[in-house]
Amino acid sequence: MSAAIEQPGFDIARIRADFPILSQSVHGRKLVFLDSGASAQKPRAVIHAMVRSMETRYANVHRGLHWLSERASDDYEAARDKVASFLNAAREEIVFVRNATEGINLVAATFGRSALRPGDAVVVSEMEHHANLVPWQMLRESHGIELRIVKITDSGELDFADLERQFADGRVRLLAITHMSNVLGTYTPVERLAAFAHERGARLLLDGAQAVVHRAVDVRAIDADFYVFSGHKLYGPSGIGVLFGKRELLDAMPPFLGGGDMIRSVSYEKSTWAEPPYRFEAGTPAIVEAVGLAAAIDYVNAIGFPAIAAHERALTDHALATLDAIGGVNVVGRAQDRGGVVAFTMDGVHAHDVATLLDKQGIAVRAGHHCAEPLTRRLGLDSTARATFGVYTTMEEIDALAAGLRRVQQVFGG
C-alpha cells in the first residue's frame, strides 16, 4: 500500500542500490536505517570519488608545481566551485571546515570578536543544536556579548512576537538560528528572518546542517549572511563541512587558525593574511573529503531536490499518520512546515529502551536529547527517540518502525 504513494520518477530501488551499507543485516534482521539525521550513509559515487582521488590524483594542494599537486588542487578547488553553485554563492565565499560545528565556531571566533562588541547581543532560539548555542556561550564568557534566547511556540515554531521583544532594545547584532530543527523537524522561515534581522541592523547566521539535505538552498535568495552545513549529513564524507559567508563579511574578518596556506607573507614581526577563503583554511585541508563532498552534491543534484523533497514529504506524512495511530506514542513538533525528522516518546518506556528494542529488530533510531538539551527540557522531557529519513528511506521502513514500536509496547507489557 505504502509503495503506491511513491513519487513518480523517483526510483527508490535504484537509489538504495547505490548505498552498499543498506544491504547489511543487523542482529540477523534487515537493516532499517532511520538515523540519517545524525549522519547519512554514503553512495558508491562518493566512495569511488574518494578512492579515485587517493589512487590517481593525490598530493598536497596549492603549493605544488608538479602534476599530481596541480590535479589535486584542481579537484579541491572544483569542489569549492561545486559547493558555491550548490548554495548559489561565489567561490570566494565558501570556506571548507570540518563540520557545521566548526563553521559556527569560526564565525563566533572571528566575526564575533571583530564585528561584535561587548554588550552587543546575539539571539538564538530555543530549538538550537548545541553547535549553535555553546559557541555563543563561549563568546559570552570571553568577549562579553549578551546571549538571548527566542522562544518557540508549543507547536515547535519560532515565536515571532518574542523575536520582536528580543530585538526591541536595538542591541542585537546577530541572529543565529537553525534552518531546520534536528528534533522538531521544523523549517524556519529564513527569508522572513533575513528581512527581519536586516531591517534591525543585525546579521543572520543559519545552521543548515539539517536543512541542506532536504531542500535546495539559495543563500542569495534567502539573503543569509552566514550559512553552515556538514558534508556527512549530505551523503558526503566525514571530516568536511562548509561555511558560507558574504564576501564583504569574510573580507573584514581576522583569521581563525594560523599556519600554512592562510598567510600572505610571514615575518617574525608581522604576518599578513591571504584573501578569503584561504585566510580561513590553515594547514593541509581535507582534500579527499572535499572531493567526496563534490561527488555527494552531484549525487543529490542528479536525483534533484524537487524529487527529494517530495519523497521526504510523503515519508513524513506517512510517518506522522502511522505513529499517531499507535496509542501511547507521542510525536513532538507540529510545525506547519516540517521535514523528515520525527522525534517521539512512548508512554511508560524510556527512549533508550525504545532504541535498544528497535535495534534488536534491525531498526536504527537515535535516542536522547539529540544535542539539544535545552530544547528537550523546554518540551518537558528528558529524552526522545528519533527517526530521520534520507533519500533511501522507504515507506516500508516506516511501517517496520511502527510494527517495531508495537513490539516494544508488548515487551513492556503494553
Place this chain on the structure above:
Amino acid sequence: MSAAIEQPGFDIARIRADFPILSQSVHGRKLVFLDSGASAQKPRAVIHAMVRSMETRYANVHRGLHWLSERASDDYEAARDKVASFLNAAREEIVFVRNATEGINLVAATFGRSALRPGDAVVVSEMEHHANLVPWQMLRESHGIELRIVKITDSGELDFADLERQFADGRVRLLAITHMSNVLGTYTPVERLAAFAHERGARLLLDGAQAVVHRAVDVRAIDADFYVFSGHKLYGPSGIGVLFGKRELLDAMPPFLGGGDMIRSVSYEKSTWAEPPYRFEAGTPAIVEAVGLAAAIDYVNAIGFPAIAAHERALTDHALATLDAIGGVNVVGRAQDRGGVVAFTMDGVHAHDVATLLDKQGIAVRAGHHCAEPLTRRLGLDSTARATFGVYTTMEEIDALAAGLRRVQQVFGG
C-alpha cells in the same frame, strides 16, 4: 648499484605495489614522487579501511544506541587506542584534530589563554613551519604573550647557547619546537629539550608533523608535554591529525570549539564540559579518517620503524652524496642528525624552474619556501627545491632526480 645498498628484509617492490598511485605516468614518464614531505601517498590498506568503514560500519559515533553506531564508535575509539600506543600515551591524552596545524592552534587557544599570562614568553626556533609560528603570533596579538625566536646554527641545528639566552630571564613558559625540520631535515634533540625546558619551568610542545613519519616516537620517553602530527603525511587520510597532551594539562584546559560531544551538560546559563579528550572534539569528528589513520599506523608498524629509518637513512646518504656530486647544486642543512628531507638550490636557476623542468620528466618535487618563510630568509634565500622520501622511495628515484637535475642544467645552458 644503488639497489645493492637496499636494506635486507625491506621489500621495496612489495611496498611500492601497496600504493596504487605509484604506477601512474606523468607527462608520459614514470612517476617519481619525491614530495612525501608535503603529503604522503596512501597504501591500499588505508583506502580499503576507509571503504570498509563507509560500506559496512558507518554511522555517527558516541550518541547512537544502535548497532551501526556502536560499531562506528568502536572503530573510532579503537583508532584512538591505536594512536595512543603508537605514541606510548594514554587514550585520554589523544585528541583528534584536522591536522598538525589545528593541533598547535588548539594548544595556543586553550593552554595559551589559560596557563600563559600576558608577559609570559613562548620560544620557537628559526626553523619552524608557519604552523608553529603563526598561532603564537596570533596569541601575541590577542593575549599579550611575548614570542621569542631561538637561533639555529649555519649547519641547521638548534643553537643551545642562544636557547640559554632566551630562557635567561625566567619568563619562558613554553618551548614550541619542531621535532624535524621540513626544510633542513634536522632532527632536534627532543629529550634534551624536554629536560632543558622542564628544568626552567617551561612546557615543551613538539611539532612532529615530519618526525613521526620517519622515527618511532615515544612521548613518555621524550617527556613531551604536547605533541602534534598529521595523518596525511603518515600515509593516512587527509582531514585527520592528532594532538597528544599530558593528561594533567588537558584536564586543566578550557575547551577549544563548542558544540555537540564536547559538553557534559548544557543549559542557557551555564554549560559544563566533558572530560578530555572529548572536551576538545566538538561536533561530528572525522570518523572514517580516524579509521584510515589507524590503518596507516598498522601499515607502518608492520614494516617497522627500524627498517623505515634504515631505509630512509640509506636514501638520504645516497641523495646527499649524489646531489653534492653535481656542480652547482647546493643542499641546505647539514645537521648531524638529519632525515629524508633534502632541500637545495641550483646556481642560476630558480627553484620554480627546477621544479617545472623536473615535473616534465615525471619527477615531483616541491619548490618555494615550504611554509617556512622566515627560515628561507635566514638561509639568505627566496626559495629552494625540495625532495622528500617515503617508505616507497627507491635509490633509482634518487638517481633519476640527479639525472633530471643535470637535464635542467642543460636547458639552462649549464
Place this chain on the structure above:
Amino acid sequence: MSGAADIGDLYQRLIMERARAPLHAGRPERFDAEAEGDNPMCGDRVHLRLSCAAGAIGEVWHETRGCAICIASADLMADAVAGRPRAAAEEMAGAFEAMVASGAVPDRAEFSALRALSGVHEYRSRHRCATLPWQALRAALTKTMETGHGG
C-alpha cells in the same frame, strides 16, 4: 519475528518487574549517606540514600529517573548490598562492572539476581545505564568514610 520474546532477551522478567515496580525506590526519612549519579548524555539520574552501621551497609533506597535498565539495576543493587560490609560492597561494584564489560557472569551466590543484567554487555552504549547506580554507591561509600559517618 512474531512476538516480543525474541527481541526482548535483555529485558527479562526480573528486569521488567523491578523497572515497573521497584522494591527500594523512595526517600527514607533518616539515612547515613547519600550520593547522586547522573549521565547527562541521556538524562539518567540516580539518587541513593543508605543507612550504615559498624562499617556495614544497612538498607539502600534509590530515586531513579531513567530507563528500565537503570531502574532495575538500582533496585537489584539495593537488594544485593544490603547488610554487607563496605569493603564487600565495593568489591561487588567492581565485579558487577566487570560482568557488564565482559558479559561473563561471576560464579557466586550474590550474583544470582544481578546476572539478569549481564545481557547489557551486548549493548555497549547501555553499559552506563546499568553501572550508574553502582557508581553512585561508590560515591556514597567514599563520602561516608570521609566524614567518618556511620563508621
Place this chain on the structure above:
Amino acid sequence: MSGAADIGDLYQRLIMERARAPLHAGRPERFDAEAEGDNPMCGDRVHLRLSCAAGAIGEVWHETRGCAICIASADLMADAVAGRPRAAAEEMAGAFEAMVASGAVPDRAEFSALRALSGVHEYRSRHRCATLPWQALRAALTKTMETGHGG
C-alpha cells in the same frame, strides 16, 4: 629521454635569452610611474618603472627577482607595451592573461614575441609567474592616472 629539448618546450630560446640577459632590466634615473608586484608564495618580485607622455607609455624598466618565466615575461612585456597608449597597454594585459589562462595565442602582431609564454598555460601553478609583471603594469598605470602624472 636523451636531451634537454624534449622537456624544455616551455623554456624556449627566447625565454631563456631574456631570462639570462634581459634587455629592459634596471632602474632608470627618471621615470613617471612605478609599481611593485610580488607573489609571497614563492618570493617572485617585480619592480616596474616607466615613462609616460601624452597618455602613452614611453619606456619600461624592470627589476625582477624570480624565476625564468617571470623575468622573461617582464622583459617581453617591456618590449611589447613601449610606445603604446595606456588603454591599449591595459587591453594587452587582459589579452595576455587570457592567453595564459586558455593557452590560445591571440592572432595579432603584438603577440609575435609574447606567444613564447603561451606554453605556461599547461602549468597552472606557474601562471602567476608569467602574469605578475602585467599586474604590476596595471598597478603602475592606475597610479599614474590617479596622480594625473604623465597625462
